[in-house]
Amino acid sequence: MRASQFLKDDSGQFSSMRLIGVLVISTILVVWVWANISSGQYVPLGYSEAGIIMAVVGGKALQSRFEMGPDPSRYTRSGHADSNY
Numbered sequence: 001m002r003a004s005q006f007l008k009d010d011s012g013q014f015s016s017m018r019l020i021g022v023l024v025i026s027t028i029l030v031v032w033v034w035a036n037i038s039s040g041q042y043v044p045l046g047y048s049e050a051g052i053i054m055a056v057v058g059g060k061a062l063q064s065r066f067e068m069g070p071d072p073s074r075y076t077r078s079g080h081a082d083s084n085y
Contacts, residue, residue, distance in 0.1 A: 017063055021056045028053060 007018050028049050035043050 017060055021060055024056050025053055 004014075007014055007022070032043070032045055032049065
């Protein structure tokens with residue numbers, strides 16, 4: 001899977017929510033790893049950082065839920081309601 005495919009939503013368009021999520025999570029993890037390496041010891045991930053990561057992942061899950069509705073199996077790959085349903 002290429003990075004560009006990961007950043008596309010179910011309709012095949014680029015998703016700004018996915019891009020922001022990847023940027024936020026990767027920034028937090030890079031800073032955390034850098035803090036571990038520079039201090040020379042294990043520094044646990046704080047509650048605030050873990051909360052931000054949970055908020056990003058949860059926000060994306062809620063967005064998908066409200067865009068697709070309660071039963072996403074009735075939607076086609078394009079994101080539109082299936083006429084045969």
